[in-house]
Amino acid sequence: METKSDGFTKVTIIIISLLIAIFVIYPIARVVLVSLTPDGSFSLEEYRYIFSKSWLRGTFFNSIRLGVLVATIATIIGFIAAFSLYKVRLPLRGFFRQIVMLPIISPPFMLTISIILLMGRNGLITKKLLGITTFSIYGLDGLVIVQTLGMFPIAYRVLTGVLARISPELENAALNLGGDKGYVFRTVTFPLAIPGMASAWLLVFVTSVADFANPMVLAGNYDVLSVQAYLQFTGMYNLSRGSALAIMLLFPTLLAFIIEKYWVSKKSYVTVTGKPTGAKQDMVSPMTRKLLISFLVLLTVIIMLFYVTVIMGAFFKLWGVDYSLTLKHFVYAWDVGLESIKDTVILAGTSTPFTGLLGMIIAYLVVRKKFIGKNLLQFSSLLSFAVPGTVIGIGYVLAFNQRPFLLTGTATIIILNLIFRNMPVGIEAGVASLKQIDPSIEEASTDLGASSAYTFSKITLPLIKPAFFSGLSYSFVRGMTAVSAIIFLVSARWNHLTALILAETEIMRLGAASVLSLILIIIVMVVFYILGKLVGDDEEFAGMMN
Amino acid sequence: MSKTNTVVLKDITKIFASQREATKVVAVDEFNIEIKEGELVTLLGPSGCGKTTTLRMIAGFETPSSGQILFSGKDVSKVPPNKRDTAMVFQSYGLFPHMTVRANIGYGLRFKKLDKEKIKEETDKIMELVGLSGYGDRNPGELSGGQQQRVALARSLVIEPEVLLFDEPLSNLDAKLRENMRDEIRKLQKRLSITSVYVTHDQIEAMSISDRIVVMNKGKIEQVGCPEEIYYHPSNKFVADFIGKVNFIPGKVVGRKGESLDIEIEGSVINDVASTQYSKGKDELVVVLRPEAIEIKPKGEGRLAADVIRKTYLGSYIEYVLELKDKNVITVHQFNPLHKVSFSVGDEVNIDFAEKDLHLISE
Incomplete structure (x- = not known):
């Protein structure tokens, strides 16, 4: 049910639209503009230059190749993990479910630190155990490993939702008609999950292509767009070339996002009718189950290895040379990092409630209200999801370094960036939960005389509280671990931990x-725990923390 | 085929262990029945009575904690669902949303080692039988609820299973459609003579479709019988109350003459009541009397005196609620009310009934 908007709603819509125009659309428009006006007047010179130089042209194809490889492997791993943990009876399911979600809450390049510690020039595995010094982890291989490990949980989450929605009754029906388990998987379970896999693939692709921190450290000679755009923009101070590279980065991610949003997600099969009933059948043979368990154990060992390595790295004196225990890294980190830690908590902490509230209001407008330009609002509010941080970062610098929006160097610009970049998290959470709430509850409130503002705050908001808090904690995590846009916006006064x-x-x-x-990580977990306690036993949190 | 196609459940018990509270729930308790070839037996009972669990055990989705399931004399208790010759029509239909109607219906035939031509032929035949000709290339999502139901039915019928299973197949349809489908299912089942087990909580559905009804409560069988037996001669209060509207009037045996008894209710003695199953019971008993078996008469003309305390007009009949002298409250249905004497709330009336409409059960 959608209702007409009253005066208050109209004002809200106008304010929100203005904010999105200024803090989402305008910065991107600035990037486009600057890339097209290298000498102050309009020309395609910058793009011509980039495509004429093979080392610059190569960055584009390098980014795409990386994205395709990571998306493919991550989707396969994500599918196997989701299938094992949601369609098969396994021991320690709860434990495995938490382990596979672990990479989501870590800073994006922690795995990179790990892999350098393990397989870098002074790596534990390469140098210490195998005695190899010629091997180089820097480049495509290392990047694929690190990104796959860090991003397969994205695919896992998407596919978990899809597999859980496939009614066991369908598999029961297929079994009942005489199909054996393998056949049922091939003809029913797997085909039904294909749209979900396409979604997962595209989302991982976007994330991989947009990733900045891992390639920044680990890419070696394998140049990718996000890094090159950053280097051109801040290193060479070539604003138009940096912008042009950023736009080339925006192109594939936006395309993938639009395909996902407006095509793939429409292809998904909804359960035809009726309520899903019945206990789950175990859909695999004993042999397959053993293979799946081995797979999960291996995955767990690898994830744990990466995390344990970072913990060890914090305590060993000089990795690769002197493996004696020390606290000197802590002392050093305290000296250089205390300010940044404080800054980061303030920045993420301040932006989080705004992100949550803004997300909820937009979700409410989109789901429950009818107004002109609704689709546009919905699209542009989710836009910052699809736009790589590099593009947004560059856009913020270009847009807010002059009056009337002189903000560069301030905390405000970072907070605003975090709010509008993470807003889609809140919107998605809000939309999902609002769709669960029967509109007649709100209609009853209005019918009894409440205004729409009153109804929203006293009826809707309390009902979507779990989603609200889960949106909050995710936007806090994203605020704490953000890097690709933030890197352009930090200053001597306000630094970010990442x-x-x-x-x-x-x-x-x-x-x-x-x-x-x-x-x-510890700060993130503590906040997660506290917010989790506030909502009670919400499943979102149960999945992440215990 | 010379299979006998009987289904026997022998001492079937199903215990679910609840993980959280370490308690055990007995879902089905010592269930016994023999289903004859071509017979349609309905498991009827309130939700949670174990009827669906029993059905799922026949299909093989659940394994009995103890007891045996025999198909045509062969123990299938350990046979997995895909190796059992059963086909189930699910409450949610369980149609494969990514396959066409034809592919859905042909799914089970793929395991029968038939060639493509034969599969197409069989599928066409069954689609015509259930009235789906011309819908073969659609997806289930493009069909109405009733059509989806037909696809589900066709998909099960086409493999000519030894046993056909129905899990509340009509509960997602609206009232009118439900009646049509009910009659159609019964017609097809009789025509193809497939041994069937049907689960429902709807007593009207059960009565209209079944050869025999098994009334279940709390995992146990309360009564097995043909619809008339169950309706007219319920073996206890639960069955009587679950099937249709009913009046319970406490009574007492005041005389025994072989198979018939003299009963006293409300201070009046009624002679020569057939005792049916109740010949050797205690003196205190309950008289079961259906609302439509009672006639309301002007004061002084019938057997027992009563006051009208409520009256509801329901179209084809009027429902009166009356209070008898001993404060027993009974319901009376007066059919075709247009041509009968109507009474008003507050009227003093008499009620009348035939001896043979009284059914005796123990307290």
Whole structure:
């Protein structure tokens, strides 16, 4: 049910639209504009230059190749994990479900620190155990490993939702008609999950292509767009070339996002009728179950290895040379990092409630109200999801370095960036939960004389509280772990922990980088725990924390 | 085929262990029945009575905790669902949304080692039988609820299973359609003579479709019988109350003459009541009297005196609620009310009934 909007709603819609125009659309428009006006007048010169130089042209195809590889492998791993944990009877399901979600709450390049510690020039596995010094983890291989491990949970989450929605009754029906388990999987379960896999693939692709921090450290000679755009923009101070590269980065991610949103997600099969009933059948043979368990154990071991390595990295004196225990990294991290830690918590903490509230209001407008330009509002509010941080970061610098919006160097610009970048998390959470609430509950409130503002705050908001808090905690995590846009916006006055970790990693102070990463994870977990307690036994949290 | 196609459930018990509270729930308790070839037996009972669990055990989705399931004399208790020659029509239909109607219906035939031509032929035949000709290339999502139901039915019928299972197949349809489908299912089942087990909580559905009804409560069988037996001669209060509207009037045996008894209710003695199953019971008993078996008469003309305390007009009949002298409240249905004397709330009336409409059960 959608209702007409009253005066209050209209004002709200106008304010929200203005905010989105200024803080989402305008910065992107600035990037486009700057890329098209290298000398102050309109020309395609910058793009012509990029495509004429093979090393610049190559960055585009490198990004795409990386995205395709990671998306494919991550989707396969995500599917196997989701299938094992939601369609098969296994021991320790709860444990495995938490382990596979672990990479989602870590800073984006923590796995990179790990892999350098494990397989870098002074790596534990390469140098210490195998005695190899010629091997280089820097480049495509290392990136694929790290991104796959960090991003398969995205695919896992999508596919979990899809597999859980496939009614067991369908599989029962197929079994009942005489199909054996393998056949039922091939003809029913798997085909039904295909649209979900396409979704998962596209989302991982977007994330991989947009990733900045991992390639920044680990790419070696394998140049990708996000890194090159950053280097051109901040290193060379070539604003138009940086912008043009950013637009080339925007193109594939936006395309993938639009395909996902407006095509793939419409292809998904909804359960035809009736309520799903019946206990789940175990849909695999004993042999397959053993294979799946081995797979999960292997995955767990690898994830754990990466995390344990970072913990070890925080305590060992000089990795690769001197493996004696020390606390000196902690002392150092405290010295250089305390300010950044405070800044980061303030920045993420301040932006979170705004993100949550804004997300909920937009969700409410989109689901429950009818107004002109609704689709446009919905699209542009989700836009910042699809737009790589690099593009947004560059856009914010270009848009807010002059009056009337002189904000560069301030905390405000970082907070605003976090709010509008993470807003889609809140919107998605809100939309999902609003659709569960019978509109007649709200209609009853209005019918009894309440205004729409009153209804929203006293009826709707309390009902969507779990989604609200889960949206809050995710936007806090994203605020704590954001890097690709933030890197353009940090300053001497306001630094972000991720920018500091990145800097420490680049100068190979891996011990300090490990310590700072651990601190970041601990802060995130504490906040998760507190917000989880506030909502009670919400499933979202149960999946992440116990 | 010379299979006998009987289904026997022998001492079937199903215990669910609840993980959280370490308690055990007995869903089905010592269930016994023999179903004859071509017979349609309905499991009827309130939700949670174990009827669906019993059906799922016949299909093989659940394994009995103890007891045996025999198909044509062969123990199938350990046979997995895909190796059992059963086909189930699910409450939610369980249609494969990514396959066409034809592919859905042909799914089970793929395991019968038939060639493509034969599968097409069989599918066409059954689609015509259930009235789906011309819908073969659609997806289930493009069909109405009733049509989806037909696809589900066709998909089960086409493999000519030894046993056909129905899990509340009509509960997602609206009232009118439900009646049509009910009659159609019964017609097809009789024509193809497939041994069937049908689960429902709707007593009208059960009575109209079944050869025999098994009334279940709390995992146990309360009574097995043909619809008339169940309706006219319920073996206890639960069955009587579950099937249709009923009046219970406490009574007492005041005389026994072989198979018939003299009963006293409300201070009046009624002679020569056939005792049916009740010849050797205690003196205190309950008289079961259906609302439509009672006639309301002007004061002084019938057997027992009563006051009208409520009256509801329901179209084809008027429902009166009366209070008898001993404060027993009974319901009376007066059919075709247009041509009968109507009474008003507050009227003093008499009620009348035939001896043979009284059914005796124990307290």
